[in-house]
Amino acid sequence: QDRMKALGKADAEPIRHLHVIGAGVMGGDIAAWAALRGITVTLQDLAPERIAPAIKRAAELYTKRLKLPHLVQAAMDRLIPDVAGHGVAKADIVLEAIVENAEVKRKLFAQIEPRMKEDAILASNTSSIPLQELTSVLKRPERLVGLHFFNPVAQMMLVEIVQGPQTAASVMLAGQAFAKQIDKLPLPCKSAPGFLVNRVLSPYLAEAMLMVDEGIPPETVDAAAKDFGMPMGPIELADMVGLDVGWAVGQELAKPDNPIPQKLKQLVEAKKFGKKTGEGFYKWVKGKPQKSS
Ligand code: NAI
Numbered sequence: 001q002d003r004m005k006a007l008g009k010a011d012a013e014p015i016r017h018l019h020v021i022g023a024g025v026m027g028g029d030i031a032a033w034a035a036l037r038g039i040t041v042t043l044q045d046l047a048p049e050r051i052a053p054a055i056k057r058a059a060e061l062y063t064k065r066l067k068l069p070h071l072v073q074a075a076m077d078r079l080i081p082d083v084a085g086h087g088v089a090k091a092d093i094v095l096e097a098i099v100e101n102a103e104v105k106r107k108l109f110a111q112i113e114p115r116m117k118e119d120a121i122l123a124s125n126t127s128s129i130p131l132q133e134l135t136s137v138l139k140r141p142e143r144l145v146g147l148h149f150f151n152p153v154a155q156m157m158l159v160e161i162v163q164g165p166q167t168a169a170s171v172m173l174a175g176q177a178f179a180k181q182i183d184k185l186p187l188p189c190k191s192a193p194g195f196l197v198n199r200v201l202s203p204y205l206a207e208a209m210l211m212v213d214e215g216i217p218p219e220t221v222d223a224a225a226k227d228f229g230m231p232m233g234p235i236e237l238a239d240m241v242g243l244d245v246g247w248a249v250g251q252e253l254a255k256p257d258n259p260i261p262q263k264l265k266q267l268v269e270a271k272k273f274g275k276k277t278g279e280g281f282y283k284w285v286k287g288k289p290q291k292s293s
Contacts, residue, residue, distance in 0.1 A: 015039055015178050019082070019091035021108065025242055025276055026125055027097030028054025029153035032061055035079035037182040042080045042087025046098070051081045061154055088115045093178060095147055097125040100248035102133045109144075110137040121171055123147040124162075127198050127245065128252035131164030131191040142168040145175045148195060149184075151241055157185045164191045194253045202253045205246060208234035209261035209281075218281045218292040235281045236289050239274030243267050243281075 016039065020031040023045035031054065035041045045051050058079055062072040080087070088094055094116055096108055105124065116122065122144045124134060135141035146162025161175040172188060179186035189196045208221050212235065222233020238246050247268045254260075267273075267280055274280030275287065282289035 014181050015092045017042070017087065017091045017093075019044065019085075019087035019094045020097060021045070021085070021088075021094065021112070022097035022099075022125075023050040023054040024097065025151060025245075026149060026153065027095075028057060029151075030095065030097060030125065030149050031079060032058030033153050034182050036062060036065065036075050038078070039182065040078050040080070042082035042085075042091065044082045044085045044087065048083045051083070055079060055081065065154075085112075088112050089117065091117070091120055093121045093123055093147075095123040095125060100127060100129065100245055100252075102129050105129070105134055106137045109134060113138055113140070121145060121174055123175070125149055128194050128202075128249040130193055131162060131167065135164060135166055141166040143171055145171045146191060146195070147175055147178070148197075150197070158197070159184045159186055160195050160197060161186045161188045162191050162195055163188065167191075194249070198249060198253065202249055205234050205238050206250060206254070206258070206261060209238065209264050210259060212281065213262050235292075238264075239280035239282050239284070239289060242273050242276055244271075244273045 018031070018034045018039050019042045020027045021044045023031070023043050027045070028043070028050070031041045031043045035058065043051055043054060059072070059076060062075045066072050066075060094112060096105060098104060098108060105126065109122065113122065120143070124131065124144065124146050125148055126146060127148065131144055131146055135144055138144060141164070144164060145167050146160065146164070148160035148162055150156035150158055159179040161172060161179060163172050176186040176188060187196065193199065194202055211221050212218055218235040222236050225233040243264060247264065263281070271277065272279045275284045278284050279293055282292050284290065
């Protein structure tokens with residue numbers, strides 16, 4: 001059955017198999033979430049050693065959410081490490097969550113598109129790259145859609161469903177149906193730099209980092225934002241997102257005369273990317289921010 005046609009209708013087939021490429025902060029957690037919600041997921045990474053920690057995080061999530069051992073086991077069985085990428089040829093959706101670099105993503109798309117099922121959807125979790133920058137290598141650009149999840153995936157309801165100039169309407173509907181299938185809230189939006197959320201979030205994070213450059217401690221900036229009602233301060237959030245990712249997003253979105261946060265630049269150059277490397281603006285111990293570094 002041709003999913004591209006069928007998905008425009010209410011009785012569209014649910015997604016059964018998701019293949020995720022990139023087992024980092026986002027890819028690993030999206031894979032874990034989809035498997036929790038009943039989908040068979042294959043998980044691939046260029047660096048195979050990234051897969052095991054993602055599976056471990058999934059096991060922790062399932063133990064917390066499902067409690068009963070046989071349900072935990074069933075969810076674990078649905079989440080399949082796939083170093084060789086066999087899942088590309090079988091999946092209903094192939095979603096990339098690799099490094100935030102248009103050239104690298106295009107190279108990956110050129111390799112995988114010929115192997116995908118005829119009616120499969122190609123999705124990108126890019127935070128900031130307009131989809132039109134990724135389509136030049138595709139034979140069927142109408143099947144590329146942005147499925148932009150937020151960090152931490154298990155807690156953030158929203159998924160931006162991003163429509164590039166060539167994305168088919170049926171693929172947009174399929175993206176929305178998929179988000180609902182896994183109990184997320186789809187927000188359809190057009191492909192413009194930063195889409196909707198990051199267009200607002202990125203200048204907010206940048207201003208917070210510029211305040212740190214001005215000598216205000218990260219703790220003070222974060223405490224003020226929390227007092228204002230934010231669930232987490234902007235500096236802690238940047239560390240959690242990953243400063244390398246934040247840097248790449250900033251490069252995409254910054255206007256030419258925007259000042260560059262210098263402390264951020266130093267940390268990225270020192271490969272101190274935040275929570276995932278154990279140090280960023282804060283030192284991180286057991287997944288919690290400690291004193292600022
Ligand atoms: P990450 O650095 O934690 O993970 C990226 C993974 O992709 C790494 O494990 C790396 O080995 C792998 N990889 C790199 N090139 C590859 C290739 N050619 N083939 C297969 N695997 C490859 O990055 P993170 O944070 O998970 O970001 C991934 C994507 O998700 C980026 O596009 C980013 O903009 C986006 N994103 C990130 C968010 C965040 O909060 N970190 C939020 C929403 C989207």
